[in-house]
Amino acid sequence: MGNIVIVEKLPGIVHIVHCPISFYFQRRTMKSLMSILWIFCCLFGLFGCHSESKEDSRLYDPSVVGPTKTLDVPGTYRTIQQAINAAAKGDFVRVAAGTYRENLTITKKSFGLRGAGIGQTVLLGSIEIYDSSETSVEGLTIQGGGLHVKNSPVRITGNEIFGSPIAGVWVEHASAAVLSDNVIHENGKEGILFDDAQGVIGSNSVTNNATDGIVVSNSSPTVLDNIVTGNGRDGISIRGFVAYSAPMLLTNTAQQNGGISNYDIICFGGNTNPTGSGNTFDRCMNCGECRTFGNPLTYED
Template identity: 25%
Template sequence: MRELRRWRRAVGTAAGLAAVFALAGASPAAGAERTVAAGESIQAAIDAAGPGDTITVAAGTYRENLRITTPDLTVRGAGADQVVLEPPAAPSPAAKAADACADVGICVAGTQDRPLTGVRIEALTVTGFARYGIAGTGTDAMTVQGVRADGNGQYGIGQQKSVRGRLVGNAARDNGEAGIFLANTVDEEGGALDTQGAVVSGNALTGNKTGVVLRRVRNLTVQANAASGNCAGMFVVGDEGLPRAGHLSVRDNSVTDNTRYCPAGSRLPYVQGAGIVLTGVEDTTVERNTVAGNTGDSTMSGGVVFFRSFVGVPNTDNTVRDNVLASNGPADIAGWDAGTGNSVTGNVCRVSLPAGRC
């Protein structure tokens, strides 16, 4: 918990924010400035906007689903503590027109053939939606920054079929599945997606089933996040598809006290006390993280856990090094599977199962 408090103080300083926001890249080219006042429709402003425009949303509570199909569009709230997006009383026309956007707070909708580029969503809260708070599909260089995603039925902030995403400096709390979720695709089978250097950085994740889930993706960095009070801190998930999930960096995160109990579902057995779980992935580096106080009795409980995927694919050629692991149970490093080429070196830890890796 001390690590979490230090992280929060750091990102609260101007220097800390500058470092986090720099990861989000340069601002899009200047366009028209549009303002939405309390009581007006954000969707109406989106529909009227062109590429490069910025929509500034004044303080207030807005009850609508939003759908963005315009490239290089910025939607910027007056602050996450001032602008709140909640579900409407009835489905919006946008939700009725596109099932992919139903029950989603902000739906950023492109395709893999025609990616939607450069969309930015900043400084607002998205809460209470049945599926996602914010969902991007078929996007390129989509940025979500300074957002709160609380109490959504499945995911706080998610992307699929998307590349070069930047999910930076957000807070995701009490979402039914993951606070942050990146995947090749949700509803189809296939090999891992090359995200072309996507970044998940500086986010605070608490009260979710899992803080961060990476499912069947490659070439991605998860850095300087704080995951605490979830059932699991981070899941890095692969399977038998080719290319395999992996070539990922999980570094400098604080993953502490993830001891909530989440009952079994259609995909997973019950989850409790899981820190960083690797399952069926390759060539992933887990380094310089603080992983502490993650305890439970599930098959995935422990600090850093190697878990054979549910279709029998082992972890191979992964590196776990220079982490500080303490008071995780049943072990700081647990569940070594039959994969080859895995390396565990330079960690500060006390207990491993099997023994000999601390």
């Protein structure tokens, strides 16, 4: 193929060098590890590999790009936004345990925002990430505003997101986004909305959101090992109205979503072709041969 693929493992992170995506994971069961192999195959098929500069290939790990420093909040900076504004390429903003009332805007390249952990660092507000790249957000509880990503490859991992009046996480026009190990619940609309975006949605808990759990719209990500239950409408909704949607669904659990007219997995529009295996779900509709995804109790092709 003429491409070189190198897999590097740093603590808690797998980097696929010379490919446009990387996937974060911590401890996994054997089932999940096998699914990771599926991801590699899927990513090669969906996105292909290409030669990149060493700098650009190390996506989502700002610390490996040039001189770095850690900006502490509180401490050197009174607010999180002040620290974000002062950060240079490759820096981390480290936010101590506490409650912060801010609405954050991030437009940095190769930048990390890191809290002390779920329930420890609590942001009462929202995060907007625009026209950025190589950005990571981890270890926060985000309450009341959600997280919106546009035109930015990002890694969103290990966060709790709830109480947004709209989607918990909304990713649009992103060529390489990784959402993993997040707890996303009780938002005013969707738990996760992936619109015209590519990447990985892996090992998230998406529960009790007002409308759909995970919406994949005009996108073809890998959707892996998620728990999608108790959402007000459909569990995993695949939509292809404007562009093609062909996500890979692997070992997800989608059950007890919506009412009698709702489904755990459903396809809308004429441009959908999901594939996958090993999923656990009860009701499926309009997604080609639903039985190939797992063993539903009921299905309507």
